[in-house]
Amino acid sequence: MDTRLQALGLDEKEQRFYLAALELGTAPVTAIAARADVSRTNGYDLVQRLQKRGLLSQIEGEGGVRQVVAEDPSVLMGCAYHGCGVSIGAETGAQLARLAAGLDTPALPGFMRRPPPRFPLPGLRPLYLAGALTAYALKDRLS
Helix, strand or coil, X not given: CCHHHHHCCCCHHHHXXXXXXXXXXXXXXXXXXXXXXXXXXXXXXXXXXXXXXXCEEEXXXXXXXXXXXXXXXXXXXXXXXXXXXXXXXXXXXXXXXXXXXXXXXXXXXXXXCCCCCCCCCHHHHHHHXXXXXXXXXXXXXXX
């Protein structure tokens, strides 16, 4: 297994499918599934899972055949596959510097090894943020 893809939380089948998609470039699911040695039906499931992680996307190909495109993993790896890349920038920078220098890297913290949990009621996120900012501003004034 590829340790970098494993650090992103990909299991063995997801890794094989993603690497096959990278090799083939733009290709239909059936071709990628064959290259990854998974069934066509598993291939469709893997596309959905990897698409949710931002590693694959689908485009409309010639004749209406959907094509799968592997996304460049370097950006996701640079953010340690987390939606808050800015807030973990120092840790990510240190990890990437060690990798670039060819040094051993310590194990990633647990929260960086798996996707973040789904945000409850994402449409209300701006209200959550406004409430949190107001609460912290009040806390700062009272301190």
